[in-house]
Amino acid sequence: MTVALTEAEPAPAAAPRQRRRRATGRLAVLPLLAFTGVAFGIPALAMLNGALTVKDPATGATSYSTANLSASLHGAYLTALIGSVKLSAVSAVLAAALGLPLAQTVVTSRFRALREAVLTAAGVLANFGGVPLAFAFVATLGNSGVLTRRLGLADKGWNLYSFWGLVIVYLYFLIPLMVLTITPALDGLRTQWREAARNNGATAFQYWRHVALPVLLPSLLGGLVLLFGSAFAAYATAAAMVGSAVPLVTLQIADAISGNVLVGQENVALALSLDMVLVAGLVMAVYLPLQRRSARWLA
Amino acid sequence: MARLNPWRWAVLAGAGLYFLVPLAASVVFTVDVPGQGVTFDAYTEIVSTDGFGSSLLLSLELAAATIALVLLLTVPALVALRLGAPRLRPLVEVVCALPLVVPPIAFVAGISTVLKWGPEHLSRTPLFQTFVAVQNPDFPFVLVLAYVVMALPFVHRALDAGLRAVDVRTLVEAARSCGASRPQALLRVVLPNLRGALLNASFLTLALVLGEFTVAQLLGFTPFAVWIYSVGGSQAQLSVAVSVLSLLVTWALLLSLAVLGGRSRTPARG
Numbered sequence A: 001m002t003v004a005l006t007e008a009e010p011a012p013a014a015a016p017r018q019r020r021r022r023a024t025g026r027l028a029v030l031p032l033l034a035f036t037g038v039a040f041g042i043p044a045l046a047m048l049n050g051a052l053t054v055k056d057p058a059t060g061a062t063s064y065s066t067a068n069l070s071a072s073l074h075g076a077y078l079t080a081l082i083g084s085v086k087l088s089a090v091s092a093v094l095a096a097a098l099g100l101p102l103a104q105t106v107v108t109s110r111f112r113a114l115r116e117a118v119l120t121a122a123g124v125l126a127n128f129g130g131v132p133l134a135f136a137f138v139a140t141l142g143n144s145g146v147l148t149r150r151l152g153l154a155d156k157g158w159n160l161y162s163f164w165g166l167v168i169v170y171l172y173f174l175i176p177l178m179v180l181t182i183t184p185a186l187d188g189l190r191t192q193w194r195e196a197a198r199n200n201g202a203t204a205f206q207y208w209r210h211v212a213l214p215v216l217l218p219s220l221l222g223g224l225v226l227l228f229g230s231a232f233a234a235y236a237t238a239a240a241m242v243g244s245a246v247p248l249v250t251l252q253i254a255d256a257i258s259g260n261v262l263v264g265q266e267n268v269a270l271a272l273s274l275d276m277v278l279v280a281g282l283v284m285a286v287y288l289p290l291q292r293r294s295a296r297w298l299a
Numbered sequence B: 001m002a003r004l005n006p007w008r009w010a011v012l013a014g015a016g017l018y019f020l021v022p023l024a025a026s027v028v029f030t031v032d033v034p035g036q037g038v039t040f041d042a043y044t045e046i047v048s049t050d051g052f053g054s055s056l057l058l059s060l061e062l063a064a065a066t067i068a069l070v071l072l073l074t075v076p077a078l079v080a081l082r083l084g085a086p087r088l089r090p091l092v093e094v095v096c097a098l099p100l101v102v103p104p105i106a107f108v109a110g111i112s113t114v115l116k117w118g119p120e121h122l123s124r125t126p127l128f129q130t131f132v133a134v135q136n137p138d139f140p141f142v143l144v145l146a147y148v149v150m151a152l153p154f155v156h157r158a159l160d161a162g163l164r165a166v167d168v169r170t171l172v173e174a175a176r177s178c179g180a181s182r183p184q185a186l187l188r189v190v191l192p193n194l195r196g197a198l199l200n201a202s203f204l205t206l207a208l209v210l211g212e213f214t215v216a217q218l219l220g221f222t223p224f225a226v227w228i229y230s231v232g233g234s235q236a237q238l239s240v241a242v243s244v245l246s247l248l249v250t251w252a253l254l255l256s257l258a259v260l261g262g263r264s265r266t267p268a269r270g
Helices: A002-006 A011-051 A067-071 A075-107 A112-126 A130-141 A146-151 A163-188 A191-199 A204-233 A236-241 A249-257 A266-298 B006-031 B041-048 B052-083 B086-101 B104-121 B127-134 B141-165 B168-177 B182-193 B195-211 B214-219 B224-234 B236-261
Strands: A053-055 A062-064
Touching (some): A011 A053, A053 A266, A075 A266, A075 B006, A130 B224, A146 B006, A204 A266, B041 B052, B041 B236, B052 B086, B052 B182, B086 B141, B141 B195
16 A cells, blocks of 8 residues: 555556556466475475374374384484484584684785685585585595595595594585675674774774674574584485495485385385474574574674 | 784685695596506596486486576566565565475475375376376476475575666556556566576576486486486596586586676575
């Protein structure tokens, strides 16, 4: 209704036209909603339904129960879930800790070209994941990798196909992602704040402790959960690199989908998927409000 | 004044080392074969290896279809939201953001469950033919459906940013006052103004489809990323060479996006 008031048109002519406009508006949105309903909604419901149904192996009858969900939280499945959470948390914290100084260096640099180059590279590297990334690291630090051979790392107990190997590989796309997420927040730190702090006798440490970090905190936490979610969902890199040497929930689900699982356990994979969705949903629920909060300072 | 003091140099040098060494090492790995010296065989072999052409072609076809479908669905919807139906906007925003909450592996678990319904329950209905058709290995349309869903959040963000920069309503009113019909106003006034955003969205989708592995592998199809993986088991040098090449291609695409459409601030997932 406010729209009709702001438009410089005589009201009687505007009313039917607006109604027609609304109708075409709905008509244009409909295909998008219908498409997502089918292509996204049906698999999502199938997953939910499968996660909550149990098939009796003897009679073939199905019934609703939470048996799959509780199975997905026990034994090897629980180990995999914890493995994924641990890997994602460690990678995300490290990437945040390493990405912040890098972003700060670039943001406060006098050289415009450096800033542009690093940010463009970060945009490209953040998109670098999956199989090629895994193979690049296998070629570098794998059993017969270039660095492994040149530096004799194998004798020193180095093994890329391990938890810490995966962390090192994940950092390759997580650090750039952190740089991209935190740069707008760092840009929002006014130089006047630093000058004001200094004029009041604050040291650099005090400025960071009492001014910069509190302002950055929502963005930092937001970036952290985003990185966590990104690492948590990653599958291709781990699959191409470690196979099943490191227990991860994505690898477990893939195993079950490919049929490498006990009969009657297929739905546990769906329950594991549901666990993942819950974790990812939690991540988003934390991320979105934080993002909104940080926007207040950057306005 | 900010200066490049030793601390800054250390940070930049460390980052440079970490990000450049694996790339350099990959190239060395493919070129310097133990026992053979420096050879470029791995790169010349690529083209003649089984499945290279067909998998790359499949990936490009899937990408083209995905880009066409996702733009066809989102552009009219988002333009219409600006013009006429603002009340649907929160709904569309939520719908476009939902795929972010479902990791690709969970999504594909759902898809494969649905695809199993075909042989189990629908074998005597006409729907069964649809199930078979979408899984045609020559052109698995089911992948296009999945990729459109996965691209939605990024495409929505790119287009929304583009639409925010232009006043669609005023543009259309102006074009209409000058005698343009509604379709003319959209095609010749609104769309050219969205060129940057459309390019942005297309490139992001292209990069996503070319690199996508999870869904395609688990549904049993072999586009480019899955092919690289499958060569990796038998021919290490070759697979790393292909990885290096596919990286260069993807990066060239993304860099041209940075130059053409202004740097994208869209964080993608890994």
